[in-house]
Amino acid sequence: MVHIVFEQVTKQYDNGFIAVKDLNLDIGEDEFLVLVGPSGCGKTTSLRLLAGLETISQGNIYIDGKRVNEMSPRERDIAMVFQSYALYPHMSVFENMAFSLRLQGTPKAEMQNRVQAAATQLGIEELLDRKPKQLSGGQRQRVAVGRAIVRDPAAFLMDEPLSNLDAKLRVQARAELSKLHKKLGTTFIYVTHDQVEAMTMGSRIAVMNGGILQQVDTPQNLYDHPNNVFVAGFMGSPAMNFFKATLQSEGDELFIQAGALRLPIAGEWRSRYQAHIDTPLIFGIRPENIYNPKFAPPGIHPFDIEATVSVVEMMGHEEIVYLALADGHEFLARIDPRSRFTPGETVRVSFDMNRFHLFDQASEHVLV
Amino acid sequence: MTLLPEPRSPQALTFMDRVEQVLTAAPVHFVVIAIAVIWTLPTAGLLISSFRQPDALIESGWWTVFTPPLNLDQFHLGNYADVLAGQGMGQAFLNSLIITIPATVMPIEIATFAAYALAWMRFPGRQLLFVLIVGLLVVPLQMTLIPVLRAYNALGLSGTFLGVWLAHTGYGLPLGIYLLRNYIGTLPRNLIEAAAVDGASHLKIFTRIVVPLSTPAIASFAVFQFLWVWNDLLVALVYLGGNQNVAPVTLVLRNLVGDRGQDWHLLTAGAFISMIVPLLVFFALQRYFVRGLLAGSIKG
Numbered sequence: 001m002v003h004i005v006f007e008q009v010t011k012q013y014d015n016g017f018i019a020v021k022d023l024n025l026d027i028g029e030d031e032f033l034v035l036v037g038p039s040g041c042g043k044t045t046s047l048r049l050l051a052g053l054e055t056i057s058q059g060n061i062y063i064d065g066k067r068v069n070e071m072s073p074r075e076r077d078i079a080m081v082f083q084s085y086a087l088y089p090h091m092s093v094f095e096n097m098a099f100s101l102r103l104q105g106t107p108k109a110e111m112q113n114r115v116q117a118a119a120t121q122l123g124i125e126e127l128l129d130r131k132p133k134q135l136s137g138g139q140r141q142r143v144a145v146g147r148a149i150v151r152d153p154a155a156f157l158m159d160e161p162l163s164n165l166d167a168k169l170r171v172q173a174r175a176e177l178s179k180l181h182k183k184l185g186t187t188f189i190y191v192t193h194d195q196v197e198a199m200t201m202g203s204r205i206a207v208m209n210g211g212i213l214q215q216v217d218t219p220q221n222l223y224d225h226p227n228n229v230f231v232a233g234f235m236g237s238p239a240m241n242f243f244k245a246t247l248q249s250e251g252d253e254l255f256i257q258a259g260a261l262r263l264p265i266a267g268e269w270r271s272r273y274q275a276h277i278d279t280p281l282i283f284g285i286r287p288e289n290i291y292n293p294k295f296a297p298p299g300i301h302p303f304d305i306e307a308t309v310s311v312v313e314m315m316g317h318e319e320i321v322y323l324a325l326a327d328g329h330e331f332l333a334r335i336d337p338r339s340r341f342t343p344g345e346t347v348r349v350s351f352d353m354n355r356f357h358l359f360d361q362a363s364e365h366v367l368v
Numbered sequence: 369m370t371l372l373p374e375p376r377s378p379q380a381l382t383f384m385d386r387v388e389q390v391l392t393a394a395p396v397h398f399v400v401i402a403i404a405v406i407w408t409l410p411t412a413g414l415l416i417s418s419f420r421q422p423d424a425l426i427e428s429g430w431w432t433v434f435t436p437p438l439n440l441d442q443f444h445l446g447n448y449a450d451v452l453a454g455q456g457m458g459q460a461f462l463n464s465l466i467i468t469i470p471a472t473v474m475p476i477e478i479a480t481f482a483a484y485a486l487a488w489m490r491f492p493g494r495q496l497l498f499v500l501i502v503g504l505l506v507v508p509l510q511m512t513l514i515p516v517l518r519a520y521n522a523l524g525l526s527g528t529f530l531g532v533w534l535a536h537t538g539y540g541l542p543l544g545i546y547l548l549r550n551y552i553g554t555l556p557r558n559l560i561e562a563a564a565v566d567g568a569s570h571l572k573i574f575t576r577i578v579v580p581l582s583t584p585a586i587a588s589f590a591v592f593q594f595l596w597v598w599n600d601l602l603v604a605l606v607y608l609g610g611n612q613n614v615a616p617v618t619l620v621l622r623n624l625v626g627d628r629g630q631d632w633h634l635l636t637a638g639a640f641i642s643m644i645v646p647l648l649v650f651f652a653l654q655r656y657f658v659r660g661l662l663a664g665s666i667k668g
Contacts, residue, residue: 086558089665
């Protein structure tokens with residue numbers, strides 16, 4: 001239960017590559033913070049900086065108010081679960097889990113108890129005598145987690161611990177890790193490139209791109225109010241649709257002009273966007289905010305447009321439809337499966353004009 | 369972990385399948401058997417000769433023992449007894465062990481420590497140091513004999529076991545460090561990092577993780593170094609001098625040849641005694657040459 005602070009942390013490698021730039025992050029006690037971003041965005045490097053596996057080029061990291069820049073990994077009292085699990089192949093599961101306790105000189109009886117308790121918690125008691133090579137991928141992942149929780153560390157660092165599991169196990173392990181976090185009440189810092197893991201597990205999510213922190217917020221806020229085009233496009237699958245657009249005023253009405261599309265803006269938004277009239281903007285709308293007018297739910301603010309269907313992906317509970325405007329601009333919609341759109345057909349779809357995003361084209365920042 | 373495809377049951381093989389199998393394997397088998405025969409035949413001759421009477425050895429070749437009827441009386445252990453007791457081979461055998469064991473253990477220890485440091489510790493000049501060590505591999509050992517001997521004379525180390533140990537250690541280290549650094553460098557980085565996060569110091573990482581996982585490389589180097597020291601004549605001759613009290617097996621064998629090139633019965637027995645230990649060492653270390661030591665460590 002610690003408070004971790006990244007203060008203007010920069011990591012530059014010897015070859016000049018800047019992996020993390022001016023990272024400021026304040027991670028509270030008991031928090032489950034997820035670092036998410038595409039590969040190479042600096043999320044793993046940030047975690048390794050915190051673990052002490054990389055040296056910090058600039059800035060400071062504090063664990064519970066103590067500056068840890070020069071501390072070795074073992075002085076930081078943190079546990080880490082690696083993407084590859086990194087189990088010690090020549091030791092049994094018990095030995096793997098007891099390794100850190102043995103190094104601390106924990107008495108034998110206590111060591112036995114703690115390993116046993118952790119193994120029970122993870123359901124791997126009957127595996128304690130086995131060697132890592134005799135375990136399945138899911139079991140190895142549990143042992144790797146077990147090795148971390150035995151220590152009762154101040155914080156858990158996890159580097160894509162689920163990426164080597166198959167899809168079904170991953171869903172299960174996700175829920176288990178969330179439960180574990182609730183039970184232990186310890187700070188978790190979790191790195192993933194999978195936005196589903198981020199959304200489902202994080203109490204807060206930090207989105208990174210190109211070594212720069214884009215936004216930190218709760219999953220819902222991040223999804224509903226992305227700060228910029230990158231966050232808007234990264235969170236959510238299928239990704240948000242973007243259109244180059246401008247705001248145009250006609251009388252006392254406001255329109256978003258995106259190519260051939262002319263979308264009216266609801267009354268309550270008008271004052272907010274007044275200042276951005278005639279500047280180049282990006283209009284964003286999520287695929288789930290596009291409806292088939294026939295099955296549109298109440299409470300939305302629909303505006304119908306015409307588009308041509310190019311591809312239909314039937315998912316069972318929904319249809320993902322690739323649509324093209326008259327000017328060729330493509331976008332996706334998640335619509336009701338009863339729609340039965342067919343490729344080549346020209347259809348009418350409704351944009352929910354209550355739920356859209358506008359970004360400045362130059363800075364890619366959201367308009368406020 | 370490599371999974372071989374499940375072999376088909378013998379019933380599933382047709383006659384032609386089996387013919388094909390035999391024919392494809394035949395050249396390999398032929399070459400392997402030929403090499404084995406070429407290697408074994410003289411050794412077998414040596415072994416048989418070492419048990420024969422000195423007179424019979426001069427009169428006829430070793431293969432004549434197979435002319436029927438097979439007479440067990442023509443074999444005896446006298447040659448061995450004579451060589452061990454009379455010719456000082458027993459003492460030489462002990463000397464060889466006294467020289468070889470520390471001269472194998474010392475370079476292994478030093479080389480493993482050095483290899484870990486060169487592979488996993490960050491310090492300035494690490495690469496340069498490694499290149500220099502690899503460079504030492506090409507220095508001919510004969511070039512060092514005179515300067516080292518002069519230094520030994522000044523230090524009073526010539527003619528002592530310590531001198532030979534140190535010399536062999538020095539000669540073995542470049543290869544040892546090179547081999548082990550390359551092996552230890554290929555251990556998964558995550559494993560070392562996991563141990564560091566688990567609270568292990570460099571020494572603990574070395575003893576608990578790196579050494580157990582490096583046994584195949586260490587065993588290979590141990591066999592190399594042991595054989596090289598055991599079979600060495602030059603280094604022993606130069607640094608030990610003609611002192612018979614400390615002479616190893618190789619020196620005594622050479623003296624046997626030199627003094628009486630005609631005493632075949634002693635030479636063959638002596639040669640066999642000198643061969644036993646390397647064979648034992650090789651078979652004893654055989655079990656460390658295992659593959660798949662890292663299985664289960666990383667990835668699923």
